[in-house]
Amino acid sequence: MKVFRDLLRDYRFFWGFWILVMMLVFAGLSYFSPYDPTLWGEVPRDMRPSAEHWLGTDSNGQDIFWMATFAVRNSLTIALIAGLVSRVIAVTVGMVAGYLGGKSDRVLMFVSDSLLVIPLFLMIVLLAMLIRNSMNVVSLGLLLAIFGWAWDARLIRSQILSLRERDFTKTAVLSGTGTLRLVINEYMPYSTPLIFSTLINNMAWAIGLEITLAILGLLDLSIPTLGTMLYWAINYQAVLLGRWWWVLTPITLSILLFIALYWLSVSISEYLDPRRRVQRVGAA
């Protein structure tokens, strides 16, 4: 709790945190939506924002406000699936490589280095071309998870490398603590903030990639996400026809989301660096 209160002093953490909370509430509203997002023609098409339709309606005949609640929910779900599953991979790889060292370290780091150099985006496009129609929330999340762990595994590994050299590791090993218990009980508390900040970065990456793939038409376009909303808006020439409310809604929401996630992660990683933390707490 004290950590949290310290963090809230930073304007970036403060705003990032509250924007994210608002986004979650907004996404939660989708459960009370009066319209079914998968049906077209639920409301009159192309209406300007009004008292009845707060953010107007789109050319598919959907209310943009309620559509956006579903979009934020699905985009966040994709990001969470991608983030959490890739965390499992990144933490396992990072800890095994860092703790065991030697051959397993070399092999695992070779794999993650390779993933970092290979043009992942194109690989994902190749795959998505083939399974375009089954690119739903879960499969996209898993696909991004498989590709998005390499850099974070490296970060976690280097932290474990330094923890392994500390005295308490020797004390624990000599007093008969098993490897698994050592890692979970002793190393995890140190690594949690780092894992958390990489999770946030990874989620922002996943949302960005989801939007890119959707704009290219490589997702199941009947699922409302921030990306598919933009896809339909572009597809129906919403910009040229002056339907700004249709374009502006997903863009504003995604910008807010990106800023919130980035500020949270910057704030947390600065907090992790004690030298900078002293400066900040001293200044506050």
Add this chain to the structure above:
Amino acid sequence: MFFRRYLIPRFIQYILVIFFGITAVFIIPRLLPNDPVMRTIGELRARGATLEPGAMDKIITDLTQMYGLEGSWFDQYIAFWQRLARGDLGVSFFQFPTPVSTLILTALPWTVGLLLTTTILAWIIGNVLGAFAGYYAGSRWSQALDGVAMVIRPMPYYIFAFALLLLFAYAVRWFPVSGGAKLGMQPGWNWAFIQSVLWHSFLPALSIAILGMAVWFQTMKLVVQSVVGESYVQYARLSGVTERKIVSRYVFRNALLPQITGLALSLGLIFSGALITEIVFSYPGLGTLLYRAIINGDYNLIMGITIFSIFAITTAVLIVDLIYPLFDPRIRYS
């Protein structure tokens, strides 16, 4: 020592990454149960693609060959590499019968030219601004710039492309918003053409450079700030080294090292560059080529671009790794 301990393993890794990457490209279309040739043909038909007479037969044989569907997986795999070794990436379905390699080589100079100049420009401007902002960290303009960078940094790069497009297509029409040069102009090394290219690339370049500058600015500012606080800088100051010398010799030189690594890494990404920016401005580079390939279901072309990028990026990163010790005398790869 350097040769055996570093160069050889690094080179083996380079070969292995290319090998595994291209193997993945080989395997991906085979993961699905149905015949890739018939699926592709079906997709082409479903799109109502109009092909020249006889093109379909050629496509079927070409596809069967390209996917190497004769014989076992192993035979197919060998045939796949043999074709690649000849530099043969097959033909494009959509722009039949242009070879994929020709399409890539036509688009490549545009993308490399655009991204090379913007990456380097953004690097220089961002670093200069960042260095001063870090050195005068307490001043008001430094903090204002930092605030701007904090907002720009998390944005996906294509947001700026959309914003600039809207601004310059509707509000003020100072710059052309699409294409790489004036329509119908013959490419060549004459002033009129170069001028037209520069004019047309201004908006895409600006949209990419904004984000790049924010990124370099932030890291440079942080590094300079921490170097200024180092004890050797304080020692130099106390021993009477002039401030100008401290800044140029001690602070900036040390702060520049990590930035050079970063520049090198981002140069490696030039080939798969700013896909959506190119699409937004209909810029005739690799991104637009890929986009057309995606909307036309031109799987061969996408495979070709991917294989090409694997080669290009791994090679770029390898070169960067090898010349890096020239910049940092401390690294000896032991």
